[in-house]
Amino acid sequence: MSQPLIQTKNLKKYFNTSKGLLHAVDNVNLSINKGKTLGVVGESGCGKSTLGRVVLRLLDATEGEVLYKGDNILEYGKKDMKELKKKLQIIFQDPYASLNPRMTVAQIIEEVFIVNKGIISKKQMRNRTKELMETVGLANRLINAYPHELDGGRRQRIGVARALALEPDFIVCDEPVSALDVSIQAQILNLMMDLQEEKNLTYMFITHDLSVVKHISNEIAVMYLGQCVEKVSSDELFQNPLHPYTKALLSAIPIPELGAKNRKRDIIEGEITSPINPKPGCRFSARCKYSTSKCSANDIPLKEVSKGHYVACVLY
Amino acid sequence: MSEKFLEIKDLAVTYETDEENVNAVNSISFSLNKGETLGIVGETGAGKTTTALSIMQLLPKEVGKIKNGSIIFNDENLLEKNSHYLRQIRGEKISMIFQDPMTSLNPVLTVGEQIGEALELHNKAKKENINQRVGEIMELVGIPAARKSEYPHQFSGGMKQRVVIAIALACEPELIIADEPTTALDVTIQAQVLDLMDELKNTLNTSMIMITHDLGIVAQTCDKVAIMYAGEIIESGTLEDIFSEGNHHPYTVGLFNSIPKLNDKKTRLEPIDGLMPDPTNLPKGCKFHPRCLHCMKKCKMEEPKVYKKGTKTIRCHLYDN
Numbered sequence: 349m350s351q352p353l354i355q356t357k358n359l360k361k362y363f364n365t366s367k368g369l370l371h372a373v374d375n376v377n378l379s380i381n382k383g384k385t386l387g388v389v390g391e392s393g394c395g396k397s398t399l400g401r402v403v404l405r406l407l408d409a410t411e412g413e414v415l416y417k418g419d420n421i422l423e424y425g426k427k428d429m430k431e432l433k434k435k436l437q438i439i440f441q442d443p444y445a446s447l448n449p450r451m452t453v454a455q456i457i458e459e460v461f462i463v464n465k466g467i468i469s470k471k472q473m474r475n476r477t478k479e480l481m482e483t484v485g486l487a488n489r490l491i492n493a494y495p496h497e498l499d500g501g502r503r504q505r506i507g508v509a510r511a512l513a514l515e516p517d518f519i520v521c522d523e524p525v526s527a528l529d530v531s532i533q534a535q536i537l538n539l540m541m542d543l544q545e546e547k548n549l550t551y552m553f554i555t556h557d558l559s560v561v562k563h564i565s566n567e568i569a570v571m572y573l574g575q576c577v578e579k580v581s582s583d584e585l586f587q588n589p590l591h592p593y594t595k596a597l598l599s600a601i602p603i604p605e606l607g608a609k610n611r612k613r614d615i616i617e618g619e620i621t622s623p624i625n626p627k628p629g630c631r632f633s634a635r636c637k638y639s640t641s642k643c644s645a646n647d648i649p650l651k652e653v654s655k656g657h658y659v660a661c662v663l664y
Numbered sequence: 665m666s667e668k669f670l671e672i673k674d675l676a677v678t679y680e681t682d683e684e685n686v687n688a689v690n691s692i693s694f695s696l697n698k699g700e701t702l703g704i705v706g707e708t709g710a711g712k713t714t715t716a717l718s719i720m721q722l723l724p725k726e727v728g729k730i731k732n733g734s735i736i737f738n739d740e741n742l743l744e745k746n747s748h749y750l751r752q753i754r755g756e757k758i759s760m761i762f763q764d765p766m767t768s769l770n771p772v773l774t775v776g777e778q779i780g781e782a783l784e785l786h787n788k789a790k791k792e793n794i795n796q797r798v799g800e801i802m803e804l805v806g807i808p809a810a811r812k813s814e815y816p817h818q819f820s821g822g823m824k825q826r827v828v829i830a831i832a833l834a835c836e837p838e839l840i841i842a843d844e845p846t847t848a849l850d851v852t853i854q855a856q857v858l859d860l861m862d863e864l865k866n867t868l869n870t871s872m873i874m875i876t877h878d879l880g881i882v883a884q885t886c887d888k889v890a891i892m893y894a895g896e897i898i899e900s901g902t903l904e905d906i907f908s909e910g911n912h913h914p915y916t917v918g919l920f921n922s923i924p925k926l927n928d929k930k931t932r933l934e935p936i937d938g939l940m941p942d943p944t945n946l947p948k949g950c951k952f953h954p955r956c957l958h959c960m961k962k963c964k965m966e967e968p969k970v971y972k973k974g975t976k977t978i979r980c981h982l983y984d985n
């Protein structure tokens with residue numbers, strides 16, 4: 349098989365808190381091939397954003413490796429990292445919070461070129477900005493508009509344009525459509541899929557919304573309290589979910605169809621806690637109806653139970 | 665039981681600010697029977713919250729103005745009542761649950777005190793029984809009574825929303841208006857809260873207006889549906905009417921096509937092109953025409969009439985005859 353574009357090996361990010369050591373990302377192993385999308389799903393606090401930021405080195409890892417084309421980028425010096433950062437970009441959930449309200453659309457996009465000197469000349473800048481705006485479907489007449497004058501969908505298009513400006517290979521998309529209405533959400537998802545095809549982009553697509561991630565992902569990793577509990581192709585995950593947490597997540601999604609009222613659902617009790625000084629064993633076991641003493645004896649590694657289907661659960 | 669106890673007719677609401685007039689709700693009508701749940705669906709800015717606030721008469725003072733219409737609740741037009749009467753209705757007959765639980769909770773009172781206050785206010789329990797009743801209500805919504813003396817900030821989002829539900833239920837209302845009650849919650853917690861609301865509604869025979877942008881929640885909880893767009897109800901009917909094949913408003917069709925479905929293969933979604941119109945400057949004719957795939961000449965000129973068939977209504981020129 350070809351070398352993955354991005355890979356993490358035993359990646360950990362712990363935060364020191366007043367209550368103890370918080371295992372936000374705990375031993376995560378993932379790989380994404382060029383041109384593909386890995387969906388990362390899980391409920392709030394499970395470590396998705398932290399994972400994305402550690403992979404991009406926006407946060408320092410506690411332990412483990414992040415490989416880009418096989419190279420451990422956690423060992424890169426300042427200069428190499430600065431070069432590499434052009435190839436690694438991020439799109440945030442709340443386009444409004446991530447855009448400077450006092451800058452126009454053009455200024456926001458051009459800032460990327462000003463910060464990264466020497467990519468294109470000042471003269472070319474305006475043309476390149478117009479090109480980018482066209483690529484992401486922003487009308488040229490908006491070039492001097494301010495973010496507050498635009499709706500959420502258009503603001504997110506600016507975020508996409510900025511991320512594309514330096515022609516990256518890899519983009520971490522951190523809940524890019526979660527704040528948008530469905531009709532606009534679909535517009536942005538289509539845009540992102542088109543861009544991927546056109547430019548052979550690689551995505552890590554982070555979301556709490558399983559139905560969104562299904563459409564855009566080739567593979568999906570389900571996270572719970574800092575750990576990956578299941579990893580498999582998108583189609584297989586929806587047809588044959590194995591981990592009890594994955595099953596619960598799927599069954600909790602309200603389905604927009606007649607008969608939804610009579611659907612038998614597996615509602616899990618309890619709530620997500622935070623992974624502070626976690627005990628060994630499965631972190632879901634406290635809420636899991638299949639839980640036995642085996643679940644809390646040792647840490648449970650991801651195991652390949654059928655080709656390409658990984659799950660961390662003693663049932664398998 | 666089928667008894668029309670809430671009927672809204674031709675309701676129009678405008679926000680008048682110094683700069684502009686926002687036509688947030690433009691002549692909507694609907695009704696609700698005892699024990700029924702009506703879903704009001706629509707995207708951000710469609711006018712859902714404004715509709716709810718109008719029923720509660722909690723529109724922002726000076727700015728939010730009811731321009732027309734009537735709100736008949738138990739044979740009385742709420743728009744003709746004084747504020748004393750309304751306050752009583754709000755406490756005893758109609759309760760509201762907001763998206764953000766903190767808008768309804770007082771951060772400096774314990775949750776027990778807040779539930780107790782609601783009971784006391786509406787004389788739903790004798791003084792000496794209040795403490796016990798608070799415990800019962802908490803258990804009813806799935807909070808251990810032992811957490812009575814904790815403050816809201818000590819609760820998670822899902823638990824806070826349960827507290828809000830407990831307060832809303834304390835007065836045993838006839839109608840609950842829930843405005844996106846689970847939007848801020850994680851999906852497994854949302855499932856718990858929706859289940860709880862459903863169970864309580866059935867045991868207490870409460871009627872409900874469920875405001876949401878999520879058609880999945882509608883399918884799971886509602887009996888009737890009204891779809892709002894740019895301040896109008898563009899389609900309404902029973903759950904069956906809306907979720908089965910047949911005649912639909914093009915916006916309804918677009919809305920359904922936009923949702924990623926769990927059971928089909930990876931394909932492109934079919935979004936609705938364009939944006940919701942600016943409520944300070946609504947288009948002439950049908951308000952959806954600039955985004956509509958079936959737009960005809962008259963759609964740009966004339967407002968469509970309401971087409972009625974059985975329990976279903978559609979506001980669209982496609983069904984003129």
Ligand SMILES: Nc1ncnc2c1ncn2[C@@H]1O[C@H](COP(=O)(O)OP(=O)(O)O)[C@@H](O)[C@H]1O
Nearest residue numbers: 363370372391392393394395396397398399622
């Ligand atoms: N800077 C930080 N300091 C301490 N704890 C943090 C910090 N950032 C995130 N966390 C904690 O790490 C966990 C994972 O958070 P996050 O990655 O934001 O989750 P998600 O994106 O899945 O909602 C949470 O328990 C969160 O409270």
Ligand SMILES: Nc1ncnc2c1ncn2[C@@H]1O[C@H](COP(=O)(O)OP(=O)(O)O)[C@@H](O)[C@H]1O
Nearest residue numbers: 679686688707708709710711712713714724943
């Ligand atoms: N206090 C206010 N002043 C001016 N405009 C408002 C105010 N509240 C809401 N609006 C506007 O009214 C329209 C309907 O809003 P709302 O009822 O909140 O919609 P929804 O709940 O469907 O998202 C929107 O265009 C919104 O911007």
Ligand SMILES: [Mg+2]
Nearest residue numbers: 396397398522
């Ligand atoms: Mg996050």
Ligand SMILES: [Mg+2]
Nearest residue numbers: 712713714843
């Ligand atoms: Mg609202």
